[in-house]
Amino acid sequence: MLDKIGIAKRIAQEVKDGYYVNLGIGIPTLVANYVRADIEVEFQSENGVLGMGPFPFEGEEDADVINAGKQTITTLPGASFFDSATSFAMIRGQHVDLTILGAMEVAENGDIANWKIPGKMVKGMGGAMDLVASAQNIIVAMMHTNKAGDSKLLKRCSLPLTGVGCVKKIVTNLAVLEVTKEGFKLLARAPGISVEDIIKATEGHLIIEGEIPQMKL
Numbered sequence: 172m173l174d175k176i177g178i179a180k181r182i183a184q185e186v187k188d189g190y191y192v193n194l195g196i197g198i199p200t201l202v203a204n205y206v207r208a209d210i211e212v213e214f215q216s217e218n219g220v221l222g223m224g225p226f227p228f229e230g231e232e233d234a235d236v237i238n239a240g241k242q243t244i245t246t247l248p249g250a251s252f253f254d255s256a257t258s259f260a261m262i263r264g265q266h267v268d269l270t271i272l273g274a275m276e277v278a279e280n281g282d283i284a285n286w287k288i289p290g291k292m293v294k295g296m297g298g299a300m301d302l303v304a305s306a307q308n309i310i311v312a313m314m315h316t317n318k319a320g321d322s323k324l325l326k327r328c329s330l331p332l333t334g335v336g337c338v339k340k341i342v343t344n345l346a347v348l349e350v351t352k353e354g355f356k357l358l359a360r361a362p363g364i365s366v367e368d369i370i371k372a373t374e375g376h377l378i379i380e381g382e383i384p385q386m387k388l
Contacts, residue, residue, distance in 0.1 A: 172344045173361045178312050179330040180205045180388045181342050182271055185310055186212055193217065193262065194300060195272035195285075196240035198312040200226075211361075217265060217298035219258045222250025239297060244335055258348035263297065263305050270306035272299060274313045274338075276328040279354040279375035280380055283311065303334030315343035315372045322374035324348070345369050347386055354378055358388035 173181070179201035186192060186202070188210035194200050204216050214223035216238040223238065223244035223284045232243040259361045261267065274285040286299055303309060316322055324341065341348045347359040354376030360369060360383050370377060 172362055174344070175353060176201060177388060178342050181347065182310055182312055182388055183322045185340070186210070186269065189270040191215055192269045192271065193236070193351060194266050195270070195299065197295065199240060199273060200240060200242060201270040201287040215258070215261065217255070217258050217262065217353070219253045219255055220244070220246065220250065222247045259298065259301055262301050264306050265307065267306055269308045269310065270278040270302045271303065271312060272312050274323070276323050276325055276330050277311055277313070277338055277341055278325050278328045279350070281336040282328050283333050283338050284328040286333050287331045289331070299333050303337045306337070309338050311338050311341045313341065313343055315345040325374045326376070329347055345372055351378065356380070357383055359384050361386060
């Protein structure tokens with residue numbers, strides 16, 4: 172199965188030349204490290220940065236240059252910094268081509284829950300609700316199951332929703348799946364993972380058509 176870096180590498184393949192991309196907290200922040208060198212991509216962070224680069228090497232961090240998750244980042248030539256009002260005008264105005272988010276749960280109809288676990292202290296919603304309401308293309312990076320081994324790809328989300336029917340694709344440690352009107356369509360499986368493994372780990376309706384290839388990283 173994939174680790175977090177493997178998930179980020181696979182999602183990086185979805186990033187196209189000329190895209191403006193917002194990276195959520197967690198696994199999505201790693202995607203910037205693995206985008207092809209022959210394409211130009213603008214990474215946006217809702218705290219007011221456009222033109223993020225890879226994470227800095229140890230000893231080269233600047234504590235004043237951070238992403239929305241408060242991680243130190245690098246910026247590329249031509250990068251710009253602006254206030255939250257401008258940042259969310261960009262998001263709400265649908266000027267972001269691709270949003271990559273983490274999730275606690277995703278439902279087979281594309282609902283996403285990623286901001287609150289009742290009874291537990293979490294960081295809060297951040298910009299996720301604006302992003303899922305405005306983005307045309309949302310990819311989720313997540314583990315297929317929780318620590319107890321229960322599926323996080325469900326018939327219906329049990330946690331408070333962040334967005335309704337908005338997720339287009341999911342990349343987990345086990346598989347790549349597309350969200351369709353009929354449910355989760357299995358597109359590829361992780362190295363060393365069988366279709367049967369994915370069936371067992373998926374509560375929501377899983378669509379399997381033909382031979383499922385192993386994903387390439």
